[in-house]
Amino acid sequence: MEKSKFRLLIKHYFLRKKTITETKEKLDKYYGDSAPSISMVKKWFTEFRCGRTCTSDAELSGRPKEVITPEIVDKIHEMILNDRRMKVRELVHAVGISTERVHHILHEYLDMRKLSARWVPRLLTLDHERNRVTT
Structure with a gap:
């Protein structure tokens, strides 16, 4: 029950x-x-x-547990695609969530990592790798 x-x-x-x-x-x-x-x-x-009449749970105050929304993920992705040298601190100030959550979005949702001061997808295709070597 x-x-x-x-x-x-x-x-x-x-x-x-x-x-x-x-x-x-x-x-x-x-x-x-x-x-x-x-x-x-x-x-x-x-x-x-004490006078309580309602048997349902009270509304909780504060920040929601889950701040990762598709809109925030899309916004961070768009910012990274515009400037691959974007720092995590800059993303935190632009989006307004914690540094830990921004790292989580970058690594888990967007599957990116920092390489030579740039955010790149983790799994590069052969063409991407050749392009990076020649650049």
């Missing part, structure tokens, strides 16, 4: 004036090992006593 459904049951027992131990016993009786722990039941009883 989902967390939100267990929270709804805990709220139901809270509104029916059951104790924490009675609630835990009922949940264990009907749901066994999948029932929430006693500490989780206590936590939600405390939340409901």
